[in-house]
Amino acid sequence: MDFVDFLVRRSDDMLELGLGHAGVVGLSVLLATVLGVSLGVASYQRERAREAVLAVTGAFLTIPSFALFILLLGPLGLGTAPVVVALTMYGLMPVVRNTITGLREVDPAVVESAQGMGLSRRQRLLRIELPLAWPVIITGVRVSTLVLLGIAAIGAIVNGPGYGELIFTGLARVGTPVAVDLVLAGTLGVIVLAVLFDLLFYAVRRLTTSEGIR
């Protein structure tokens, strides 16, 4: 098959673009997780703060990615920087939301008994509440990752790394036989990454979740 030939011929490219795509998504997910969990922790106990944080991060997700990349072009220029910033903004909402949900679902009796045993606010959060909310939080991170893998392809507009490059190159050559191969290869690359990331999350979740709450 021609397409397979194409993939074999371009395997170095595929690998390099894949690493770039995974790298930019991985970095953004990491940033979104750190920021999102912090925002969730800071806001989950007060209704107004919760609503404000969810409204703002939700609004980020509403802004079309094409528009956001362009708007970030001015301050950040071309390349990886605007892509990472935009993807981090998109990744926040699912993480924040699941952090808040997870923390609020922790049994109040568990928190009260921790308090009654003399765990400080910080100890309660780090040793009891976050570990118990963790399965929900990591599910949010997983959703963020899948959404970001797709959006990252559009980052090629601002010269971001990843499979988007193949898709846009194919678009530029509409009507030539190689165009279909290019677009298919880019799409397939993203899907393969999605499956790999999903397997990774499955493993991480099993390894980092206590047997007692599985």
Added chain:
Amino acid sequence: MSAPTSDDTTTQPAVTEEYHAGHRRSLAGYLVMPGVLALACLVLYVYVSQQELDSIEARSLNAATLTGALWEHVQLTAVSTVLTLLIAVPLGIVFTRPFTRPIRSYLITLLTLGQAVPTIAVLVLLAVVFLFLGFWAAIVGLVLYAIIPVLLNTMVGLEQVDKAVLEAGRGMGMARFTVLRRLELPLAVPVILAGVRTALVINVGTATLVTYINAGGLGDVIVAGLSTNRVTIQIVGAALTAVLALLIDYLAGIAEDLLRPRGL
């Protein structure tokens, strides 16, 4: 495909209604977004009117061109959303009937992974494979992409309808179809409304990209700015797109609050 596991799917509700779960807002909360958007438009207007526009910029940045692009964008969004709902909601109902139970968790995992397929890839594939361009090509692409999240929303929503209520309905002698029509669907209204909002938000965003398959919309403005290297045009296009998306989401949110059945 990755192994879908039971513990993966039990937490799915938190996953799939990812865009917005309706929470009622205070009056002040209702006024924040229009205020922010009006301010953004004002700043944009002042910024543009203070610039000395050259002929290329003037060709894009005039009322006729902008409202034309805006109108196309709204049409794309509206048509694709209606079609998305017409397909995704009935499909969601079918997929939650008992006969799908053995494969449902696999289906949900598959759909979740499907969300990773880039929107641009769907549109561009239509163009390069079928040489299918223009408004209706865009509609097909938009609908294909937006079906997945709305379908997921509907399925999760219907699954969440309290099983006890349904059993009570069956117990009172309602037929299966009556249970669906009189109990399941009304109780699932909030979920379907959330699906409408999700579809709108996704479609208004994706419609920015259909300029690449000659289907117009506000993306035209941005691309015009990119190809002529005029930053002002780029910013106006992008900012208008963002404002339109946030406005549509805001209006959909209000509709959601108003239409939700009381008591839910």
Added chain:
Amino acid sequence: MTSPSVDSTSSDRVMIHLDQLSKRFPGQHDNAVDELTMDVREGEIVVLVGPSGCGKTTTMKMINRIIEPTSGRIVLDGEDVTRTDPDQLRRRIGYVIQQVGLFPHLTVGDNIATVPTLLGWSRDRTRERVDELLSMVNMPPESFRDRYPKQLSGGQQQRIGVARALGGDPAVMLMDEPFGAIDPITRDRLQNEFLRLQSEVRKTIVFVTHDIDEAIKMGDRIAILQEGSRIAQYDTPEQILTHPANEFVASFIGRGASLKRLNLSRVADIELSPWPTVGVDASPEEALQALRATHHSAVLVLDESGRPRRWVGAEDVRHAGGRPLDQVGLPPEPVVEPEVTLSDALNELLTARYSVTIVVNRQGAFQGVVDIDQITDAVRTMRRTAVSRARAGLDENP
């Protein structure tokens, strides 16, 4: 055999002193707790009991400052702790709540190790403490240490809750309806176990319940509280049952005070009846001989250590067909230990095959039986004492 808590051996040293303690919640007009002053002595169980909304739980939660008092002082073992670091304070006070609140992501052992770890105990000392506490609550360490809370029954979880509260060997324990969410049969067993545990550890305990029967059973002293945590009466269970201080107390105790008094006496307080027994190696002839010598229709088969093995009647022996005595007849039920109240013993024997309850000591060796006559006698004696005490009281205050 000692009977715990009845002959209250609490010292006169005051362990907890509440001084004009008040709590008003924001936005409320009345004090939830209104200038409460009370003392709890070292080593005693004080039960706070009263109708819902009377402020008993608020009172208890102010002692470890889960709820901060609006005014007043809390003095713990002579030290004013009203303003000290609450986390440090709580590590010195065991805390058990109705919903238990075990940490689901930690093993049973790690749950119990929580406070020792916070207190900076060495690893070895902590591990020893965990095993010691598990044994104390009758849960073999080797099989329970590494389990997770979800793998335990409700009763077992509550036992772990108690063990965890004892982790740092606190002098004081607060217990908020600890047995409230447990089925009645398990609750009874846990209460008895807890009383036995307390007879060993001798903690100062503040125990909250809305159940007057539980209060009578568990308390060395009972504080009956009215709205605003005002003390209606603070006295021993005997005094409250026989001398209710006012209408409120009388109506709170309710009818059936004589039956409730059965909760005040324990099997250890009365003289047990004998019952014919044979050894497990006895021949059928020996068993039949023993049966002929008594008017009871069965003998109790005991093993080498004197532990009951079977009830065996004449028919059982005849149809044994060469099987040893511990394989015929009926299982030796019901069995109680001397700590249980007469009320529990009565409950058991009402449904028993031979209308008696077997009493064994802590090693499981047979001590005697309790039958209905002994219980009736006990009720009669108590009523007589109550009446004479009441008369004596009248004489003192004419």
